[in-house]
Amino acid sequence: MSDHLQPSTVQTAQKLGLLPEEFEKIKQILGRTPNFNEISIYSVMWSEHCSYKNSITWLKTLPRDGEHMLAKAGEENAGLVAIDDELACAFKIESHNHPSAIEPYQGAATGVGGINRDIFTMGARPIAQLNSLRFGNINAERTAFNERRSKGIGDYGNAFGVPTVGGEVFFDDSFNVNILVNAMSAGIVKQGKTVKAISYGEGNPVFIVGSATGKDGIHGATFASGDLHDDSHEDLPAVQVGDPFQEKLLLEATLEVIDSGAVIGMQDMGAAGIICSTSEMSAKGEHGMKINLDKVPTRQKGMEPWEILLSESQERMLVVVKKGMENVVQNIFDKWDLNCTQIGEVTKGERLHFYMNDTLIADVPAESLVLGGGAPVYKRDYKEHAYFAKNNSFNPDNVAMPDDLQKVAFHLSTHPNIAVKRWVHNQYDSMVGTVNMSTNNPSDAAIVNLKDSKKALALTVDCNSRYVYANPHIGCAIAVSEAARNIVCSGGIPSAVTNCLNFGNPYNPEVYWQFVNAIKGMAEACTKFGTPVTGGNVSLQPKQNRHRRSSRLSHTHHWHVRRCYKQAQHHVIKFQKCGRPYLPHRQFSKLHQFIAVPLLIPQHKKHICPRLQPNR
Amino acid sequence: MKFGVVVFPGSNCDDDMVYVLKEILKQDVVKLWHKEHTLQNCDFIVLPGGFSYGDYLRSGAIARFSPIMQEVIEFANKGGFVFGVCNGFQILCESHLLPGALLRNTDGKFSCKNVFVRAETDETILTSSLRIGKALKIPIAHGEGRFYADEKTMLNLRQNNQVIFRYCNSEGHIVDDANPNGSLENVAGICNEKRNVFGMMPHPERACDANLGNTDGLGVMKSILNYVEA
Numbered sequence: 001m002s003d004h005l006q007p008s009t010v011q012t013a014q015k016l017g018l019l020p021e022e023f024e025k026i027k028q029i030l031g032r033t034p035n036f037n038e039i040s041i042y043s044v045m046w047s048e049h050c051s052y053k054n055s056i057t058w059l060k061t062l063p064r065d066g067e068h069m070l071a072k073a074g075e076e077n078a079g080l081v082a083i084d085d086e087l088a089c090a091f092k093i094e095s096h097n098h099p100s101a102i103e104p105y106q107g108a109a110t111g112v113g114g115i116n117r118d119i120f121t122m123g124a125r126p127i128a129q130l131n132s133l134r135f136g137n138i139n140a141e142r143t144a145f146n147e148r149r150s151k152g153i154g155d156y157g158n159a160f161g162v163p164t165v166g167g168e169v170f171f172d173d174s175f176n177v178n179i180l181v182n183a184m185s186a187g188i189v190k191q192g193k194t195v196k197a198i199s200y201g202e203g204n205p206v207f208i209v210g211s212a213t214g215k216d217g218i219h220g221a222t223f224a225s226g227d228l229h230d231d232s233h234e235d236l237p238a239v240q241v242g243d244p245f246q247e248k249l250l251l252e253a254t255l256e257v258i259d260s261g262a263v264i265g266m267q268d269m270g271a272a273g274i275i276c277s278t279s280e281m282s283a284k285g286e287h288g289m290k291i292n293l294d295k296v297p298t299r300q301k302g303m304e305p306w307e308i309l310l311s312e313s314q315e316r317m318l319v320v321v322k323k324g325m326e327n328v329v330q331n332i333f334d335k336w337d338l339n340c341t342q343i344g345e346v347t348k349g350e351r352l353h354f355y356m357n358d359t360l361i362a363d364v365p366a367e368s369l370v371l372g373g374g375a376p377v378y379k380r381d382y383k384e385h386a387y388f389a390k391n392n393s394f395n396p397d398n399v400a401m402p403d404d405l406q407k408v409a410f411h412l413s414t415h416p417n418i419a420v421k422r423w424v425h426n427q428y429d430s431m432v433g434t435v436n437m438s439t440n441n442p443s444d445a446a447i448v449n450l451k452d453s454k455k456a457l458a459l460t461v462d463c464n465s466r467y468v469y470a471n472p473h474i475g476c477a478i479a480v481s482e483a484a485r486n487i488v489c490s491g492g493i494p495s496a497v498t499n500c501l502n503f504g505n506p507y508n509p510e511v512y513w514q515f516v517n518a519i520k521g522m523a524e525a526c527t528k529f530g531t532p533v534t535g536g537n538v539s540l541q542p543k544q545n546r547h548r549r550s551s552r553l554s555h556t557h558h559w560h561v562r563r564c565y566k567q568a569q570h571h572v573i574k575f576q577k578c579g580r581p582y583l584p585h586r587q588f589s590k591l592h593q594f595i596a597v598p599l600l601i602p603q604h605k606k607h608i609c610p611r612l613q614p615n616r
Numbered sequence: 617m618k619f620g621v622v623v624f625p626g627s628n629c630d631d632d633m634v635y636v637l638k639e640i641l642k643q644d645v646v647k648l649w650h651k652e653h654t655l656q657n658c659d660f661i662v663l664p665g666g667f668s669y670g671d672y673l674r675s676g677a678i679a680r681f682s683p684i685m686q687e688v689i690e691f692a693n694k695g696g697f698v699f700g701v702c703n704g705f706q707i708l709c710e711s712h713l714l715p716g717a718l719l720r721n722t723d724g725k726f727s728c729k730n731v732f733v734r735a736e737t738d739e740t741i742l743t744s745s746l747r748i749g750k751a752l753k754i755p756i757a758h759g760e761g762r763f764y765a766d767e768k769t770m771l772n773l774r775q776n777n778q779v780i781f782r783y784c785n786s787e788g789h790i791v792d793d794a795n796p797n798g799s800l801e802n803v804a805g806i807c808n809e810k811r812n813v814f815g816m817m818p819h820p821e822r823a824c825d826a827n828l829g830n831t832d833g834l835g836v837m838k839s840i841l842n843y844v845e846a
Contacts, residue, residue, distance in 0.1 A: 151725075151726075154726050155726070158667075158726055158728075158757070158759075159626065159628075159666075159667040159670070159671075160628070161628025161629075161666060161667075243670070244667075244670075245625070245626050245667060245669070245670030245671075245672070246670075248625070248626055248628065248667075249625055249626075252625075336625065337625070422729075426725075426727050426728055426729050427725055427726050427727070427728070428726075428728060429726070429728045429757045430728055431728060431755050431757060431819070431822050432628055432629060432632070432665075432757065432822075433628075433631075433632065434632040434635065434636075434821065434822055434824075434825055434828060435828075436828065437827060437828055437829065439730070439755070439828065439829070439830070440730070440828060440829030440830045441829045449825075449827050449828070451635065451639075
């Protein structure tokens with residue numbers, strides 16, 4: 001019997017990132033000791049990234065209902081809101097911090113690819129991208145990597161052909177080690193034409209389409225691979241490699257196949273690859289699947305079954321097709337010169353059976369793997385961070401007036417966080433698609449024309465990381481408020497929010513306190529603005545608290561409030577020339593090595609636009 | 617006039633071009649798939665921007681060998697009108713329908729921004745309605761847009777009046793600072809000797825929709841129609 005079919009041990013489970021009690025839980029679920037393939041499956045599906053096990057309890061406290069909502073938070077790959085009676089907007093933001101830290105160019109590039117697939121797998125055509133970047137000190141040695149990251153984002157997005165219409169770049173020493181790369185995409189779809197990430201109908205064929213599966217992105221399992229084959233782990237790159245050309249083909253083919261009516265359900269393969277899409281689709285459709293892993297097109301020979309299951313190779317989709325319509329699907333993917341291979345079928349019951357050359361290599365209940373099903377949910381302890389009392393005792397009135405105001409002015413105007421960032425965003429194609437209304441009439445939010453509608457979208461990403469660090473609750477409420485103001489100043493109506501929560505180690509009570517309070521502030525502000533959180537992404541990095549210095553500011557949220565508005569009313573450009581009163585303040589505080597938080601909490605919607613006050 | 621917009625798998629400005637021709641200029645437009653061998657009796661062929669076949673090797677290097685390009689080359693050699701924008705320009709140079717080459721931008725970076733160009737001649741179908749020397753605000757979006765040719769070719773281009781656009785400042789002056797990519801002599805667009813094949817790096821189709829606040833590119837597109845009607 002192969003090594004990977006033998007019962008696994010708790011030591012292996014721990015190496016793969018599972019807790020001993022989680023190993024016990026898996027044994028209970030299966031009624032036996034899992035083999036290596038199965039333990040690999042649980043390790044990725046029960047990771048924070050896939051299961052949100054340490055965050056979901058708090059995420060559920062966010063407001064999730066609103067008058068424009070068409071899909072509940074977490075129900076689909078991305079949030080979905082109505083624009084008018086006909087059109088809907090699918091939008092979401094995601095982090096790609098860890099891959100971008102390891103391999104700046106590919107990590108950032110594949111972040112862009114992943115978020116766009118989340119959008120078009122629903123049947124929506126992406127029409128705008130945004131990004132939010134947090135880099136270390138611009139003068140630090142690693143700054144060259146940041147240029148690679150910007151280039152990675154640009155090269156992928158530019159070739160993919162969706163304009164990058166907005167974003168943020170922020171530099172701070174606290175991001176010297178742990179950078180943040182968050183990418184957002186928004187797409188348009190006709191209401192009622194969306195496709196769900198679901199699988200049902202016994203006997204319906206299951207296809208894998210797009211790129212071939214390689215050994216890229218198998219991080220969890222690489223750790224333990226030495227146990228199995230002493231020399232096999234060395235050739236496993238931990239970061240996925242992106243191919244925007246394949247993504248563009250996949251986009252067109254996917255939308256065409258959805259239009260053909262042959263699709264039952266579809267999900268993109270990002271994190272955790274085949275195992276994630278098969279389990280989530282099956283659990284949602286309350287069916288099972290029989291999958292022959294040897295049928296999956298691979299980039300190299302001799303891939304192990306767990307490698308095929310966990311591979312995060314990019315530009316792939318899992319498609320469940322209506323039986324009898326296989327040829328329709330095949331012809332469309334042939335037209336676009338993409339792989340399209342049947343690898344299995346839908347079965348009764350809710351178990352996933354994975355075969356390799358007729359040998360059953362894993363047998364797991366789909367529901368036990370997923371969020372909302374058997375995946376563990378934890379309520380972590382938290383306690384006020386030690387720095388907070390000190391911050392609270394700070395009184396801005398005690399700050400002396402600087403002696404040399406010219407020096408201060410020079411510092412502020414040349415600071416990379418204030419100075420124009422054209423050197424970054426000129427590398428992004430912001431005009432492809434001919435929908436960007438902000439190019440020639442800039443406003444505080446990006447305005448995206450909907451050619452088939454009388455409306456346009458206003459989109460923005462905002463967060464002041466320093467505020468969130470100083471006071472997670474208020475800082476986070478301010479982030480929501482800033483986004484809302486930017487939308488309003490551009491003539492839009494704040495409608496919905498997607499969030500990306502980047503925090504440190506959830507097992508550290510003080511770090512978790514930051515997360516909890518940020519959620520509270522977000523919930524409070526979103527409730528006041530009537531903007532539900534349609535979904536998003538959480539990035540909790542367990543290793544982050546090893547670097548005390550670097551953990552300081554790495555708690556960032558990104559906000560995207562967006563809503564249609566009528567074209568005739570748009571663009572309040574004049575206000576932009578009035579400057580941003582609070583922006584210098586951010587850096588001024590930095591100059592004096594303290595962090596101040598203006599005590600602004602949205603009391604009423606009509607106050608959200610201070611820039612519209614007289615004297616402008 | 618019937619327009620044909622070629623669609624390579626990695627084209628991403630094809631829809632933008634079709635939108636301008638069909639919705640704004642109300643022309644008859646068809647898309648021509650790269651695997652096809654027919655131009656569907658079109659009178660005017662457009663090669664749009666994008667990344668034809670991924671362009672990992674060199675922009676346009678593979679597109680030149682595609683089935684549809686064999687037809688386009690034959691059509692152009694017979695005097696048919698062919699217009700390439702951005703990636704389309706690169707493909708026309710790779711196909712030897714236009715002289716010169718488009719190299720990596722001097723700073724090595726992709727650059728997307730509004731720039732100014734001026735028409736250098738009104739003796740082409742593309743510039744017939746434009747005033748020579750007047751600055752037009754038209755966006756660029758490319759990483760490989762630095763026009764290069766050897767001395768003899770540059771001399772020919774000048775002598776035959778084949779340079780149709782040059783980068784300029786907002787006043788219409790041709791200055792180094794207005795050159796966004798290091799192109800020789802600020803060349804932004806050229807035509808062939810017979811004046812039926814045209815290429816330019818800036819995207820006039822991105823400056824045609826009043827909703828976007830800039831219609832300077834419309835003059836270029838309208839020139840084509842005026843020329844036909846005249």
